[in-house]
Amino acid sequence: MRVATWNINSLKARLERLLLWLESTEPDVVCLQELKCAEADVPAEALAAAGYEIAAAGDGRWNGVAILSRVGLADVQRGLDSQPAYDGQVESRAIAATCGGVRVWSVYVPNGREVDHPHFAYKLAFFDALAETVKAGAAGKVPFAVLGDFNVCPSDDDIWSVEEWAGTTHITKPERDALTAVESIGLADVFPRALKHEWPFSYWDYRNLDFPKNRGLRIDLALANPAFKTAVADAYVDRNERKGKGASDHAPLVIDLDL
């Protein structure tokens, strides 16, 4: 089974590229983030024609997460248990489903903006709710993984320059502690191989030639329980999908399972 996660930065703007990528890569399950479209506007027919069911949670202009599957899509949960609100809104940042015997979460962790911004506390609170929500799944015997855009670089190696990013979000101790807390309930980082260069970054800013210069971050992760982790046969970041006109600023993380 092939499972992937991809922050596509608008489902509508990326639909043609997504369909081409589905055809070439043939994933069974795809966790998507940053749909930037309402649930009612999801192009379900085009995806169905490609062979995929979709379960989505979408606010409209921002956020939005989904799970695509061609191996069944059941027991959908939208949102975390006790998910915190921001500015009075519980945003579309998490969705779960069981696909082909594997339970997956697609999550879009809040950015945090700046360390002294309310969005940063919101980010940490989201992590707390995430850890609490996925506890049972992590401890279960069913292959289980939380995939998505975590907006945290797990280590200093996961960012092109800690010096350039000094004092910013994504690399602070509270964020890394929050990520570690999720892992400590029994979920391990499925570390991918890089298709080029020495490190599997998954995000490169559109600006400043960051992609050609490989000024990247590894923030798109898959945290897996033992049943999922032991089945991993291969994992890679498909940086080729970051190339060309109309690319997302994130590349897909692809995981092959022997199940």
Add this chain to the structure above:
DNA sequence: ATGCCAACGGAACGTTGA
């Protein structure tokens, strides 16, 4: 070659992202 920000809503440009 991978190439200098993109998408959204709404109809100009401010907001968001990481």
